[in-house]
Amino acid sequence: MEVLAFLIPIALFLGGLGLGAFFWALKTRQFDDPEGDSRRILTDDWDDRPKP
Amino acid sequence: MTAAFPARPSACPACAVAPSAEALAETSAPREARLFLSLPTIHCAGCISAVERALHATPGVRAARVNLTLKRVAVEADPEVMADDLVRVLEGIGYEAHELDAGVIAATATDKAGRDLLMRIAVSGFAMMNVMLLSVAVWSGATDFTRDMFHWISAMIALPTIAFAAQPFFRNALSVLKHARLNMDVPISLAIILAAGMSLYETAQHGPHAYFDAALSLTFFLLAGRYLDHRTRAVARSAAEELAALEVPRALRLRADGTEETVPIAEIAPGDRVRVKPGARVPVDGVVAEGQSEIDRSLLTGESLPAFAGPGMALSAGEVNLTGPLVVTVTAAGEDSSLNRMADLVAVAESSKNRYTSLADRAARIYAPGVHLLALAAFLGWLWISGGDMRLAINIAVAVLIITCPCALGLAVPAVTTAASGRLFKRGMLIKDGTALERLAEIDTVVFDKTGTLTLGTPEPTNLGDHARRDLEIALALAEGSAHPLARALADAARKAGVHPVPLTDIREVPGHGVEGVLGGKIVRFGRPAWVGAEAGDQTAAWLRVGDARPVAFTFADRLRPGAEEAVARLRAQGLAVRLVSGDTPAPVADLAARLGIEDWTAEALPGEKAALVQALGEAGAKVLMVGDGLNDTAALAAAHASVSPATALDAARVASDIVLLGSDLAPLGEAVTTARKATRRIHENFAVSALYNLIAVPIALLGFATPLAAALAMSASSITVSLNALRLR
Numbered sequence: 172m173e174v175l176a177f178l179i180p181i182a183l184f185l186g187g188l189g190l191g192a193f194f195w196a197l198k199t200r201q202f203d204d205p206e207g208d209s210r211r212i213l214t215d216d217w218d219d220r221p222k223p
Numbered sequence: 224m225t226a227a228f229p230a231r232p233s234a235c236p237a238c239a240v241a242p243s244a245e246a247l248a249e250t251s252a253p254r255e256a257r258l259f260l261s262l263p264t265i266h267c268a269g270c271i272s273a274v275e276r277a278l279h280a281t282p283g284v285r286a287a288r289v290n291l292t293l294k295r296v297a298v299e300a301d302p303e304v305m306a307d308d309l310v311r312v313l314e315g316i317g318y319e320a321h322e323l324d325a326g327v328i329a330a331t332a333t334d335k336a337g338r339d340l341l342m343r344i345a346v347s348g349f350a351m352m353n354v355m356l357l358s359v360a361v362w363s364g365a366t367d368f369t370r371d372m373f374h375w376i377s378a379m380i381a382l383p384t385i386a387f388a389a390q391p392f393f394r395n396a397l398s399v400l401k402h403a404r405l406n407m408d409v410p411i412s413l414a415i416i417l418a419a420g421m422s423l424y425e426t427a428q429h430g431p432h433a434y435f436d437a438a439l440s441l442t443f444f445l446l447a448g449r450y451l452d453h454r455t456r457a458v459a460r461s462a463a464e465e466l467a468a469l470e471v472p473r474a475l476r477l478r479a480d481g482t483e484e485t486v487p488i489a490e491i492a493p494g495d496r497v498r499v500k501p502g503a504r505v506p507v508d509g510v511v512a513e514g515q516s517e518i519d520r521s522l523l524t525g526e527s528l529p530a531f532a533g534p535g536m537a538l539s540a541g542e543v544n545l546t547g548p549l550v551v552t553v554t555a556a557g558e559d560s561s562l563n564r565m566a567d568l569v570a571v572a573e574s575s576k577n578r579y580t581s582l583a584d585r586a587a588r589i590y591a592p593g594v595h596l597l598a599l600a601a602f603l604g605w606l607w608i609s610g611g612d613m614r615l616a617i618n619i620a621v622a623v624l625i626i627t628c629p630c631a632l633g634l635a636v637p638a639v640t641t642a643a644s645g646r647l648f649k650r651g652m653l654i655k656d657g658t659a660l661e662r663l664a665e666i667d668t669v670v671f672d673k674t675g676t677l678t679l680g681t682p683e684p685t686n687l688g689d690h691a692r693r694d695l696e697i698a699l700a701l702a703e704g705s706a707h708p709l710a711r712a713l714a715d716a717a718r719k720a721g722v723h724p725v726p727l728t729d730i731r732e733v734p735g736h737g738v739e740g741v742l743g744g745k746i747v748r749f750g751r752p753a754w755v756g757a758e759a760g761d762q763t764a765a766w767l768r769v770g771d772a773r774p775v776a777f778t779f780a781d782r783l784r785p786g787a788e789e790a791v792a793r794l795r796a797q798g799l800a801v802r803l804v805s806g807d808t809p810a811p812v813a814d815l816a817a818r819l820g821i822e823d824w825t826a827e828a829l830p831g832e833k834a835a836l837v838q839a840l841g842e843a844g845a846k847v848l849m850v851g852d853g854l855n856d857t858a859a860l861a862a863a864h865a866s867v868s869p870a871t872a873l874d875a876a877r878v879a880s881d882i883v884l885l886g887s888d889l890a891p892l893g894e895a896v897t898t899a900r901k902a903t904r905r906i907h908e909n910f911a912v913s914a915l916y917n918l919i920a921v922p923i924a925l926l927g928f929a930t931p932l933a934a935a936l937a938m939s940a941s942s943i944t945v946s947l948n949a950l951r952l953r
Contacts, residue, residue, distance in 0.1 A: 175369075179376060183353060190349045197341055207291030210268035216276075 258298045258306050259323040260313065263651050263870070263885035265294055270318070277316050278309065294648075294885075295323065319886060321870070337457055340450045343388040347446055350384035351439040355935070358436040362932045374426040374433045381435040382419060389415050389442045391449060407587040407633060410594050414624045415441055421621045432618070437625045437934045444942045445633045452637035455644050455654070474506040475499075477550065495553045499544045501706065501734075509551035511536045515735035516547035517707075531735050531751070541854050546707050547734025581658045582906055583636040590632060598623045601925050615927075622929040626920045631913030631941035636906055638949035643902035646952060651886035652895055659881035661906075662865040663899035665846045669794050670837060670859070672851035673805035673815055676869060677791075678781035679887065682712045682763065685780045687720060694775060698767045700724035701738045701749035704731070709765050709779055710738065710749075737765070745770035752776075762810060781811065783818070784869075786890030791819045793893025800845075804828050804836060806855050834858035850892070852876050867892065901952055909945045916941040 196202065216222075265274060271289045274296055278287035283304040289296045298309060306322035313320040357373045365373060392415065395408040415438050422433035475483045477496040488506050491497065496512060499505050505518075517529040520542050529545055532538065538551060602620035609615050644654040654660060671677050687695065699717040702710040703724060727740035727747065737750010747769050748755050755766040757774035763781075768774040795801055803824040805812045812826040828836065833851075837859045840847050849856070849863035852872035857879045860866040866880040869887070877883055882895065920937045923929055 175372075179357075182356070183380075186349055186353055190345060193345045194342070197338055197345075202341065204290040204292045207271060207289060210271060210291060213268040214272045216272050 258300060258304070258309065259295055260298065260306065260309060261295045261321045261323050261885075262289070262313070262318055263294055263321075264319045265289065265291065266649060273316060274313060274318060277312055281309065281312050284309075337450070337453055340391070340446060340453055343391070344443065344446045344450055346384055347388035347439055347443040350380045350388075351436065351443045354380055354436045354439055358433075358931060358935070361433075362930075370431070371426065371429055374422075374435070377433060377435040378423055378426055381439055382423070385415060385419050385438060385442060388446065392442075392445065405587070405591040407583070407591065410591050410624070410627075411441070411445055411633070413595075414438075417621045418625050421617060425618070428614075432931055434621070434625055434931050434934060437931055437938065440935065440938055441625070441630060444630045444938065448634040448637045451634075451641040452657075455637070455641045491553055493553050493555060497551045497553055499549045499551055501544055501546055501548060503544055505538050505540055505542045505544060505551065507540050507551070507553045508555040509538055509553045511538060511549055512552045513550040514547050515733075516549050517545040517735050519543040519545055533735065546705070546732070581636070582661055582903070582910075586632060586635075586910055594624065594627045597627065597921065597925075604925075605927065619924070619927045619929075622927075622934070623921065623924045625934050626924040626929055626937060627917050630938050631909065631916065631945045634942055634945045634949075635909035635913060638946050639902050639905045639909065639952065642905075642949045642952040643898055647882075647891070647895055647898055650891040650894060651884060651888065652891050653883040653885055654881070655883060656881040659865060660899045660902050662846075662881065663848065663896060664903040666799065666848040666865055666896065668800045668802065668840055668845040669848045669850065670802045670804055670840070670863070671791075671821075672833075672849075672853060672856045672859075673803060673807055673812055674781065675852040675871060676850055676856075677784055677787045677803070677815060677819065677889070679784045680871075681782045682709055682779040683782045684713050684716045684777055686776075686778045687716055690775060690777070692722070693725075694767060694769070695720075695722045696725040697727070697742060697747055697769060698749055698777060700727045701730065701740055701747060701767070704738045704740065709763075712779065713765065713777060742769070780814070783815075784887065784889045786888040786892075788819060790889040790892040791821065793890075794896065795820075797893070797896060799848075799896070804833050804859075806830070806833075806853075830855035830858055834862045837862045848896075849880075851880075867895075898952070905949055905952060908948055912944050912948065913941055 201208075262270075262274065265271065271291060274289050275287050278284050278296065278298055281300075281304070283301040284298055285301070286299040287296055298304075300309075310320045310322060354377045357377050361370050361373050389412070392408045392412045395406070396412040399406045399409060418434040418438040418441070422435050422438070425431075425433050474486060474488050474491055475498040476486050476491060477483060477498055483498060491507055497507060497509065501516065511532055511534050513534065515531075515533045518532040518538065519529045520539075532544075532549065537554075538549075598620045601623045602616045605616040605619050606613070640654075640657070640660055643660055647654060674680055690698075695717055699714055699722050702714040702717070705711075725742065727742050730738065730740040732738050733750070733754070735751075736754040737748060739746060739748040739750075741747070747767070749765060749767045752758060752764070752766050752774070755768045755774045757766045757768070757776070762776075763779045764776040765779070766774045766776050791801055800823070801821050803812065803816050803819075803821045805824075805826055806828055807826060809826040812824055816822070816824040825836065833856060837847050837849055841862070841864065846864040849860050849866045850868070851857075851860055851866075852868050853876060856868075856872075857876045860868065860876055860879040865882070867882045867884060868876045868880040869884045869889070870877075871887070872880075872883075884891065916937055920929070920933070923933065
């Protein structure tokens with residue numbers, strides 16, 4: 172059971188990383204246009220070369 | 224010219240909503256390089272790339288990005304690029320576009336409250352999952368030291384999370400309790416706090432059951448419901464603000480030396496002289512001092528025939544100047560103007576709408592006291608049965624509170640309204656009010672305004688075929704010499720019919736009268752009947768006289784709004800009574816009523832009469848949906864059970880209405896009622912679902928058999944059922 176002393180902090184840390192990533196995404200306004208982002212993936216405008 | 228036409232300053236319906244676009248372009252020279260356009264008709268990936276590509280190809284545009292959720296595009300461009308040009312570019316590729324005030328948009332773009340809620344959801348979701356993980360271990364049989372340790376870790380995660388994430392509920396509950404009332408937030412807060420407190424005590428006492436996971440999932444699900452609710456409102460509000468931002472109240476004041484200056488309307492005082500350009504809205508009440516023109520009063524009175532305006536004539540704020548420039552001596556401005564007096568009418572009628580109690584409130588009113596009484600009964604009952612075992616009694620009472628958690632109830636309404644308003648928004652309808660859908664579902668009578676609502680307010684010639692080719696050619700040549708809406712409509716139609724203008728000399732426009740020119744020594748005139756020498760009929764017409772020949776009439780009809788026929792047909796098919804009430808003269812109203820198959824119509828109704836009619840219908844037991852756009856409709860819009868206005872409507876009308884049609888198409892109206900009815904049915908179903916869960920779970924909790932596992936199952940299952948049921952609307 173001693174392994175729990177490692178596993179629980181590791182689980183919390185990894186979860187915390189995910190939470191941090193979400194905060195970052197929120198701060199950088201990646202949820203401003205969920206509708207549009209889900210559609211943009213379908214356009215082939217910049218398939219051949221990256222957007223300048 | 225005899226003109227029947229509720230003139231919009233510009234020809235395109237999209238610009239019609241934005242009279243200020245011109246005003247801005249005229250008054251404030253190059254300002255921000257950042258422009259915002261509203262695009263009500265975009266809906267797919269193809270639209271996004273088409274719009275962005277077209278804008279990128281426009282000279283001066285540096286960057287353009289479409290936001291499909293808000294249906295708008297942000298453009299970064301050189302200062303000399305004007306929104307009008309971009310609107311024209313987009314219209315060229317088939318997208319309706321309106322300019323938006325960058326200042327107002329910047330204010331609404333940062334949705335702080337929404338982001339705050341999302342942050343709380345994320346934190347509570349994170350905590351819920353971790354605590355749930357630990358709880359699973361306890362449920363599957365961890366005992367003694369391991370169980371206690373897991374409970375303590377859960378407590379360490381749960382307590383700070385609840386303190387942070389559940390704040391919105393605590394704050395609301397406190398403010399409601401201060402006013403000695405109850406709402407849904409009170410049982411929510413109580414359940415969360417008691418669950419956490421009791422669990423902490425149990426953990427300290429090495430007890431077997433801790434409800435940390437329940438407290439957290441309660442917080443998480445309810446926050447999700449709150450966020451859905453907020454987003455629906457925020458989208459509607461920002462779009463409504465967009466519409467409001469379209470009208471910038473400014474006026475051109477004349478200085479003593481005759482030069483012009485642009486000032487806000489608030490600074491205009493009676494006695495000032497104001498210039499009103501052709502195509503502009505009259506900003507104040509006043510008397511014409513100089514100039515001749517025609518005035519379109521349709522937004523105020525619904526009258527489709529423009530009136531002649533010359534020196535000495537009184538004008539009211541909100542009327543549109545059609546042909547010639549006018550100088551107006553101000554008699555009343557700002558709060559004293561007729562525009563504002565009309566708005567007072569609205570405020571009075573508005574209060575009747577506020578009295579409507581939403582389904583959620585009604586449910587909360589029954590639910591909140593019920594739950595508290597039940598928990599109290601459980602506490603007292605078990606105290607008596609167990610002979611004074613406080614801990615057991617509290618445990619069971621808290622279990623009852625948690626099990627009856629208003630989780631599903633909290634999601635029942637927002638999940639449905641989000642799905643329904645999302646569906647309607649996609650079809651170009653904006654729900655402005657939280658209870659609008661519920662009220663819309665109840666309506667049984669629809670009252671339409673005519674000019675600007677069922678019709679576009681754009682004239683089209685009706686008797687081109689009756690005229691000699693020669694007359695058409697002359698009329699076309701004259702019509703092209705004027706910017707008057709009737710002239711333009713005639714010119715467009717004649718060009719389309721393949722008519723070529725005859726060469727005329729000395730073409731000149733006589734403001735307020737018409738256009739005249741010389742053809743082979745003979746004077747030809749095209750315009751108002753009196754000026755041309757003809758008898759005015761009751762139909763909208765412009766008259767042509769060649770030399771001394773008998774004048775001939777070119778008649779016009781107001782163009783039907785696209786989708787009007789379909790909308791009326793669909794509403795009737797749903798068994799709704801449809802009526803037409805207009806301030807216009809009987810002939811055009813009867814004509815339109817016949818075209819749409821509406822039997823019940825009223826003409827020449829004054830604004831007060833419209834409102835009185837709607838009120839009378841309401842008192843007779845009918846639930847009225849009012850559809851209108853003009854200032855003369857606002858009181859009726861506010862008095863009706865539910866109301867809709869097109870985006871081209873006057874600001875006051877849009878404010879008074881619950882739903883705004885963003886596109887120029889009227890067809891979605893029929894669907895709106897169907898969707899609203901479906902949505903209300905789903906809400907009722909959701910209430911039934913959560914009641915059913917409680918029916919099963921409450922006896923178990925009352926008997927003291929409830930465990931944290933049972934609570935978690937009941938909560939998740941009911942919340943998911945309710946959300947899935949709501950999604951069926953999409």
